[in-house]
Amino acid sequence: MNVLSVENLSKTFTIHSLAGKQINGFRDVSFKVAEGESLALSGPSGTGKSSVLKCIYGTYLASTGVASYYSQRYGKVDLTRLSEYERIQLRLDEIGYVTQFLKIMPRVSTVDTVAEPLIRKGVSREKARKSARTILERLNIPCTHLDAFPVTFSGGEQQRVNIARAIIGKPYLLLLDEPTASLDEGSINIVIELLNEIRTQGTSMIMILHDKTILSALAETIYPMKRATNIPN
């Protein structure tokens, strides 16, 4: 059963301040992800791997192509043509996203940051914070850090908070952009363990990973990205 089916997806950026110059993000990307499968996008930097994830998530608007997603809430939808409201709902309920760059609200405690996705789904604040504590403990975030603000943490700690926040809601489809980039070996192993765990529980994943060992530990399928040739003017 496919969760996601991407066909001929492309992204081109138009820079109006440079007289409408067009820059290729990526072209003609097609792949499928089954339930519980983990797919890795591989390739050198500049091939548009992050852009693919962003197009699926909706941060970027795809230029052409289709991304058929078999949603639990809405049935089959095209992620490139969702209404704003539907996209917000899917992000809340079903699609998660982890990036290298911390996108966290300032002045919100770690526990509350991680608990938030559950609270927005309707879980009580108490239960959500409890689940948050559990998962943060698992990721070796010390108790002293729980009420502190993540902006004060090291890169590796921030990254673990990020991951915790993305997986706590057990998303149906999880997008991961270099999730282990700033982590030490011990943490990496924990993360691998966690990700494999949620995979067995039904989460499908698309990930971008550079490290080959981690790749082999996590990815079932690999989709190689080719550098897109620039569009002639």
Add this chain to the structure above:
Amino acid sequence: MKLGKWLQQQDIDTSCHYTFAFIDEGAKREIRRKTLKAIAIPGYQVPFGSRDMPIARGWGTGGIQLTLSLIGPDEILKVIDQGSDDSVNAVNIKAFISQVTGVRLTTKVQEATLIQTRHRIPEEPLRKGQILVLQVPIPEPLRIVEPSERETRRMHAEADYSRMWLHLYENIVAYKEIMIGSRYPVFVNDRYIMDPSPIPRWDNPQLHMSEGLYLFGAGREKRIYAIPPYTDVKSIEFRDYVFRVEDFGEATCCRCGSKNTFLNEMIDDRSGKRIYSCSDTAYCSNLLDQKREGYKP
């Protein structure tokens, strides 16, 4: 008696003297029409063309115009000022109206058909058929919160009285009670907030469900308003800070001994002590007479 017959009887050459009741018939018609409109919309201030009067603005010209427009030869008129029949304002107005109409004057409320008053309502409730005309300096109750006439008219039109309520709230916050002494605003017929003229709080309850008609005339501000008989009139209050009338404590009138009338406070010239007497002099005299005759109610 009808006006025409009276004019005939007077044997005067009407072309060179004043009309009956001083103002011309056209003016009377306008004022009566505006008065009817005011009665039809209780509490609403009706603008009118305030005429020239032989006394200055600020001395009751609004009240006088109302009285003169309504008065007929058979009326019996009482005029009081701060409750008294004998004070300067009352005496002068009575003299003027009597001169231009020849109507009978009285000090007894029970006898009067038309009563003009400045800043007090007689203690004795109005009977059916009686009219009380009040003199009004500032007809606009919202003036304390809003100086602009345009804006206050809009507030009345839209029943947007929150700023008046806010003013009362701030009073309570600062002083633990509503600090308005006279001109205490009333809510008329569940629609308009009205200024009852500078009558003391004591008199406000009389406006509610009265048998008689209350008319308010502001000559300088050029407004007429009315409370018809049997109208719902509530002094504005909060549920937990209700309207209260003045409390005179243990004081009694030094003339008639009354404990439940509105009292004026004075200093006795000889003893230097504080003494009180009824503001409504006619009522006071009545009580005194009853006492003397050993009247048993």
Add this chain to the structure above:
Amino acid sequence: MIRPVLKIKGLSKRHGRGCPSCYNLTGPQHDRNICPQCQSVVACHNITFELFPKEVLGIVGESGSGKSTVIKLLNFDLEPDEGELYVNHSNSEVENRIGLPLEGQNLFTLNSFRKRLLRNFMIGVVYQHPHLGLRLNVSSGGNIAERLLMADWRHVGDMRERSAELLAKTEVPVSRMDEPPRNFSGGMQQRVQIAKALSNEPMLLLLDEVTSGLDVSVQARVLDLIRSLQHELHVTTIVVSHDLGVIKMLTSRTIVMKNGHIVESGLTDQVLEDPQHPYSQLLVSSALT
């Protein structure tokens, strides 16, 4: 599929005598609001958008974009020249008073008495300058009480209790409830405004540049407050700001306006990371962070 709680269609507002060419000769493509023919100012034109329940919508733009005009029109401070406003919301108290159901009516066509009622019961607004939203000489509790009085509360004790509750929620010391906001700092004045706006549990909250002009730390506190209130109360909110940081922090969807028109709309992260319209790209690239 949830229906939008608010729909605006074709909203336009023009200041001045106007002429048939006004709308054709102004707008982002002409880079101006002023009609060259008649010198009228087109504050906004053809604004159309929807609001979903409990969401926070951002409107971003620079001076002259028309974003504050949209707020004023929604709050019935101004009369639109054209436009329709529909809500998908019922409030039996309001509907009884105005004698009409709320749904299916173009609310801009109601008379001023009814609009006032709607505003008193259903809309809360917070302005950039406290003197626009507060009576600076009335006690801060009185400012909040005024809204309650407009909604026909008539018990002083109840009003004070509710005021105290709201002030506590907006982190204003309750001991200062009887002091006028004139004596407060800018940040605290804004928080009193927020308390006032929330007092009648509005269906729609409008925030117009509420932190512009405040010191950075003060701004942070006010924004955090707004965010936490949003989490707690889930009031449908429109946030107007020229500051992309504020938009990023508070909103899930954003509309970009220029010269009175909407040039782009979408999810906030998409508008900030993949802006499509030239003006949006300019705005995003000009931001300091």
